[in-house]
Amino acid sequence: xxxxxxxxxxxxxxxxxxxxxxxxxxxxxxxxxxxxxxxxxxxxxxxxxxxxxxxxxxxxxxxxxxxxxxxxxxxxxxxxxxxxxxxxxxxxxxxxxxxxxxxxxxxxxxxxxxxxxxxxxxxxxxxxxxxxxxxxxxxxxxxxxxxxxxxxxxxxxxxxxxxxxxxxxxxxxxxxxxxxxxxxxxxxxxxxxxxxxxxxxxxxxxxxxxxxxxxxxxxxxxxxxxxxxxxxxxxxxxxxxxxxxxxxxxxxxxxxxxxxxxxxxxxxxxxxxxxxxxx
Amino acid sequence: xxxxxxxxxxxxxxxxxxxxxxxxxxxxxxxxxxxxxxxxxxxxxxxxxxxxxxxxxxxxxxxxxxxxxxxxxxxxxxxxxxxxxxxxxxxxxxxxxxxxxxxxxxxxxxxxxxxxxxxxxxxxxxxxxxxxxxxxxxxxxxxxxxxxxxxxxxxxxxxxxxxxxxxxxxxxxxxxxxxxxxxxxxxxxxxxxxxxxxxxxxxxx
Numbered sequence: 001x002x003x004x005x006x007x008x009x010x011x012x013x014x015x016x017x018x019x020x021x022x023x024x025x026x027x028x029x030x031x032x033x034x035x036x037x038x039x040x041x042x043x044x045x046x047x048x049x050x051x052x053x054x055x056x057x058x059x060x061x062x063x064x065x066x067x068x069x070x071x072x073x074x075x076x077x078x079x080x081x082x083x084x085x086x087x088x089x090x091x092x093x094x095x096x097x098x099x100x101x102x103x104x105x106x107x108x109x110x111x112x113x114x115x116x117x118x119x120x121x122x123x124x125x126x127x128x129x130x131x132x133x134x135x136x137x138x139x140x141x142x143x144x145x146x147x148x149x150x151x152x153x154x155x156x157x158x159x160x161x162x163x164x165x166x167x168x169x170x171x172x173x174x175x176x177x178x179x180x181x182x183x184x185x186x187x188x189x190x191x192x193x194x195x196x197x198x199x200x201x202x203x204x205x206x207x208x209x210x211x212x213x214x215x216x217x218x219x220x221x222x223x224x225x226x227x228x229x230x231x232x233x234x235x236x237x238x239x240x241x242x243x244x245x246x247x248x249x250x251x252x253x254x255x256x257x258x259x260x261x262x263x264x265x266x267x268x269x270x271x272x273x274x275x276x277x278x279x
Numbered sequence: 280x281x282x283x284x285x286x287x288x289x290x291x292x293x294x295x296x297x298x299x300x301x302x303x304x305x306x307x308x309x310x311x312x313x314x315x316x317x318x319x320x321x322x323x324x325x326x327x328x329x330x331x332x333x334x335x336x337x338x339x340x341x342x343x344x345x346x347x348x349x350x351x352x353x354x355x356x357x358x359x360x361x362x363x364x365x366x367x368x369x370x371x372x373x374x375x376x377x378x379x380x381x382x383x384x385x386x387x388x389x390x391x392x393x394x395x396x397x398x399x400x401x402x403x404x405x406x407x408x409x410x411x412x413x414x415x416x417x418x419x420x421x422x423x424x425x426x427x428x429x430x431x432x433x434x435x436x437x438x439x440x441x442x443x444x445x446x447x448x449x450x451x452x453x454x455x456x457x458x459x460x461x462x463x464x465x466x467x468x469x470x471x472x473x474x475x476x477x478x479x480x481x482x483x484x
Contacts (some may be wrong), residue, residue, distance in 0.1 A: 003444050025453050027410040032358040033402035036380040036395075039299075041463050046407070047460060069360075080304035087466055095458040095464035144360035145373065152364045176361035178323050185421060186395040187355055190327045194357070223436060223445075262443040264436075 002215045004259025005279045008244035009063055009108065014252050015124060016116050018108075020061060023052055029070040040087060046074035047088045051099040059104040061111055062217060063244075072146055073106040107142055109243060110149045113157045121164045126252035130160050130165050130275040134246070135172045135207035136162055137198070139179055139217045148226035152176075158213060158243060165250040174201040181220035192228050195220050198225075199228065199236050200277065208270045210240045220244060223264055239267035249275070291368070292344045296382060303374050306443050311368040312336045318362035318372050332372050335379070344379075348388040353379045354395035355448040394425045410453035414448055 013020050026049055028034075034042040041232065049071060061070050078085045079101055092098055112121070136158040143152045147276040150157050153176050162169040180194030199221065202210050212218045223239040229236055248258040249271070260267055300306040319331035329350035330338060332416075338347045347353065356376040363373045380399070383389045389396045401420050405413055418437075422430040440446040 025455050026411075027453055027455060027459065028406045028412045030406055031402070031412075032377075033399040034406060035377050037384060037401040037403045039377070039381060039465060041306060044459070044462055044466070048455065048462070077304055081302065083302070089463040093460045097458075097462075140357070141363075142357035145363045145371070146287075147364065154360075171479050178361070180323075182357045183324070183355065185396075185418070185455040186393075186398050187324075187327070187351075191357070194323055222437045223440060226436065262445055264439055264443075277479060 002218060002242075002259075004262045005063060005215055005218070005242045005244065008242055008248045008258040010254055012112075012244045012247045012251070013108075015248075015253075016120065018039065018111060018116060021058075023049065023056070024059065026052065029067045031066045031070060031178065035070070040091075040135075042070070043074045043077065043084065043088050044091055046071045046096075047078065047092060047099050047181070048097065050075060050105075051092055051097040051101045054099055055097075057250070059106055059181065061106050061108050063108045063213070063215070065107060065139055066216065068105060068107045068127060069141040069145070076146070096199060099179070099225045105159045107149070107213065109157055109161070109205055112247070113161050114149075117162075118164050119248075121161070122138055125164075125166060126251045127250055127275060129246070129250055129271075129274050130168075132167050132270070133170050133206050133208045134162055134167050135202035135205065135210045136169045136173070137179075137202070137210050137212050137217060137221075138174055138176045139212070139214045140176065142213060143174060143176065158211065162211065162246070165246060167246060167250070168209045169203070170205045172202060172205055172207070174198050179214075179217040179220045181216040181224075184220055184224055188227070189231065191220075192224060196228050196232050196234065196236075199225070200234075203238065207238065209267065210238060211243050211246055212240055213243050225265060237265055239263060239265045241267055292348070292382065292386065293339060293342055296344060296378060298423040299378050299382075300375060303371060303378075305369060305371060306374070308369045309336065309339075309375065313368060315367060317367060318363050318370075321365045321438070322356075323359060323361065324355045324357060328355050332376075335375070336370075344382075345388060348386065349390055350380060351390060351393070352381060353391055354390075354433055357379075363482040365475065394421075396423060397424055405450075408452075408456070409450050409453055410456045410459060413447070413450035415448060416450060 027045055030045040031040045077087060138155050143150050143155050155176055159169040178194050179198060180191035183191030210221060218240055225236055245258045245260055314333055316333045319325045322332055325331045330347050330352045335347050335412045338344055353376050358373055362372045363371050384396055398421050400416055405416055423468055
């Protein structure tokens, strides 16, 4: 996992008093790749994580929308299909595990916006980022397919959070469109064309930065931005930061502690225009 | 394009496909497709597909699923669920695409030189081995298999990522790998065969 996302997540959760602890011996959810090969084993991978979380009597908070959808899919499908529940249940028993279906799977963004909320966040803002124009990017799988936490095609969770931080979220029509990351290696032109469209749309709406909630979107928009330029003759140079890094900045943490120096496209020039200490 | 008489393979594929799809909650909705094309219009990659999502269901009905499996269509699905949330008949098209990917691999019908199935298989192998993914191993094995020359182009970016600590070199192996293997083993043959009657003989090696 991306270290900057990991670091900034831990710092921000601590500052907000959101008690998280890494699920012991968690396994990869398998994402879309595993689902493309073996349906039952893909559900089994999710189910093991769910069973481990249930044993600790905790909800499962993830910072990756693909994990969110994959785990939620298993959670829902096991609940709706008794046969699948039996199949996976008996497989889990081979390792003395069981899953009763009580775990809630949530994305950290939603936890911070809904559980912590506006007042707690505003109270911790120590640095004004006022005027910084950020495109709030959600990607595909935070709200699709289930749409339990926000609108499936035009979510607002991140927009609201950015406002509380004093950042200006720009209107971003493509905020929940696909970044193409899954195709960047296998159908480069098709995949990166999606990233190109997103970046262009953000720039057209005056964004100086894109904020993501997904490590794969971050990788595509950040590390592959140079490839987009090469492939399409564009000259994009827009920094991409995780939403947790922006929260951390507003809360007064150092850039280093938040991993804001690990980008291929430095965010420093943009941030320096706005960063000032308020109190 | 002339309509080929649907052959036996296409028929059996269609049967296996429907059996699998009906196991997904709401899977039977596939019968209610009205061919409106909302899926194709919502799909961000349909412009590059041999058959659009709407045509996939048309092909199923015409007994020509084998053509879809051999095409580039399913491997261009980025799993963004735009079609799924907009379908007026409630068809879970993304799940349909996943099922088609699995069938294509199972029946050995993936298009020649298609890179996406290679990536998925490597991903699965790595997760089976460590219980987690190792991006570094995934990417290097993938390019070695599909396009070793492209690896040279990757070196500058890989170096930059590495220097920023974004390219971990040592994969983390979880304690539960053997546990997962045991679970997966326990649900093998009889249970899966029970879910998929009459398949064995037609399976490609």
